[in-house]
Amino acid sequence: MNKQLIKSNTILFVLIVAFIMAFTFVFGNDNILIGVTTITAMLMLMERDLTIHPIGNTARLIVLNLLIGVAGFLADFNMWLAIPINFITMFGLSYSLLYNLKNPLYLPFSLQYLFILAAPVALDQMPLRLASLVFGALAIMGLQMLFNRNRISKSGDKKIEAICTALIARVKQIKEKSETENLNETITADINSLRNMIYDKRERDYYLTEEGQVKLNISASLEKINMLLNTATEEDLTSDILDDLIRCLELVPAHLKPSGTGDDFQKAFAHILDKYTNEETHDLFVLSMLNHIDFLKDNLAELSTLEKEHYHRSKKKEHIPASFQKPKEIPKHTKAIKLSYAIRMAVGITIGGFIVDFFDISEGRWMMFTILSVVIPIYEHAQQKSRDRIFATIAGAILVTILFSIFQGNTARTVLIMLSGYVMNYIKAYRYSTILVTFTGIGSAALITGATGLLTLNRIALVVAGVGIAIIVNKFVMPYTRKDANTDLNHMYLDTIYEMLKELAEKVKGAGSHHGIKNLLLVTNLIEDRKKLLNQESKVSREEWLKHQRLAASTIYELFVWIDKLGVRQEVAATASNYLQVILNSFETEASLEGPISTIKDQIAVMHNIENRMVLNMILQTMEELEAAKPAYKGMIA
Secondary structure, three states, rough: OOOHHHHHHHHHHHHHHHHHHHHHHOOOOHHHHHHHHHHHHHHHHHHHHOOOOOHHHHHHHHHHHHHHHHHHHHHOOOHHHHHHHHHHHHHHHHHHHHOOOOOOOOHHHHHHHHHHOOOOHHHHHHHHHHHHHHHHHHHHHHHHHHHOOOOHHHHHHHHHHHHHHHHHHHHHHHOOOOHHHHHHHHHHHHHHHHHHHHHHHHEEOOOOOHHHHHHHHHHHHHHHHHHHHHHOOOOHHHOOOHHHHHHHHHHHHHHHOOOOOOHHHHHHHHHHHHHHHHOOOOOOOHHHHHHHHHHHHHHHHHHOOOOOOHHOOOOOOOOOOOHHOHHHHHHOOHHHHHHHHHHHHHHHEEEEEEHHHHOOOOOOHHHHHHHHHHHHOOOOHHHHHHHHHHHHHHHHHHHHHHHHOOOOOHHHHHHHHHHHHHHHOOOOOOOHHHHHHHHHHHHOOOOOOHHHHHHHHHHHHHHHHHHHHHHHHHHHOOOOOOOHHHHHHHHHHHHHHHHHHHHHHHHHHHOOOOHHHHHHHHHHHHHHHHHHHOOOOOOOOHHHHHHHHHHHHHHHHHHHHHHHHOOOOOOHHHHHHHHHHHHHHHHHHHOOOOOHHHHHHHHHHHHOOOOHHHHHHHHHHHHHHHHHHHHHHHHHHH
16 A cells, blocks of 8 residues: 555545535535435446536436435335335336446436435425535536546547557567566556547437547557457567567657657657668568558657547447447347346335335335445346345444444544545455445444444344345345356347458448447447456456457457558458358358368468458468467357
């Protein structure tokens, strides 16, 4: 734990406490929990860039918060009216705020609804409550505008610098024949993170900003350079190309800065290009590396000439394809998890709410919070979370009983509760952070009532009841397993590769959608992130399959950009189109690509024109990766 982390966490904790205190001062104690959910939403949504549509997104957040407030008020009238209201509200929140390829956003808003149910107000207090909810929406967007307005420029440039630094280190380790897998994973993670920023900044969920398009191309160059390093032979390691690559990468960070100049980079590349042109090299590794350095140079030059006021501008010359309209991602295999989770959450909270109302259970909100916590999208994850929740509640209850027995005064207990909240900043594991949540919850209630022992027993009983309801709902109401999720993500990835190939085939014919191919490339990264998160505890052959799919997607994009820049010669265009059609047909017929792979290799071997060889070589690489992925895919679905 370094000093910078302690400093940042301390400042964050102080700001959180100050915000909640100020919120309570303005809107009263009845709305303190809305302040808690507001700050939770503000921090959670920081990972998303909502500034592309600031007015529209602010209006959506205001409407969402007001609907939550009104629904909670109506549900308090009687327990029978609460049944349909709880079901509809929780279904709507869960379905609309769970995403197929991005982290979900339902938690702070669902928690806010439960807080409103647990702390109802009279009709004459509703204007103040609704005002607090409107302010909450404005606060969320205020923080967004403060920190995320230029996110791709600020955070994106840092990511590019980090990728270049890691690539330089990896090249040096490869030359020394050292292990580089950790650096490879770091580079991949940083590229995916950069592309997530670009994805969030799209206009109408399709059109990339001008800055986003250039930096996506930069990420594509760096990604392909990283992949090429995996194929370096002994001869490549002793050539000058890797040293020349290091020289170019060292110049990239300075070129990203406003004060930077592209002259050094342009001169360095011109020198390298002249050297290899004079040598008349035909080595495909060297030519591929030069191609990506050239592409990197061109995009850095384009970035340097792009006016700051045009960074957020989008060129909307293309019609948005149907597949990117509704829903906003690849259309197949996307609704199962959303529907499953929304139904389960709605059923669980409705049952829990009815039990609390029917038996008039004091502090029944703890059972509701437990249901919200344990009913989660993936069945296996819910099972583990159920065990963790019970363990954490018992451990937290024991901890608060012991400490509150030792420290009797309210001042000392308040300090302990605040210290618990601060320590939570350092503990990320759910099993252990929930111990502190339990300690804080029971401790805060005990400050008011003074009955620590009774509260402890009640908390344990209500949590166990909530876990019991969640287990039954997860098991019998539209369960969605890890296998289901993997199957859907696999199909989604294959659909995306298929669509990329179609765009490439159109590009060879002189058409093709620039925004379309870029969106599809971004989607492949999102799918990859989802799969890695889903299977972080069970690796088997999934990583091998993902590696082949990633290489195929990257090569398809590379060829699209190559043709866009250099075109495709007439003598090879028909051959390229035929092979792309063969690949597309193999998706439908599941035919082997081994025969076409052998044929295209023979054709490449006798070709004299280097550009034609490069085009067919990229198609060959795509074929080889897709064919190599088939055994891994069969192992995954067996």
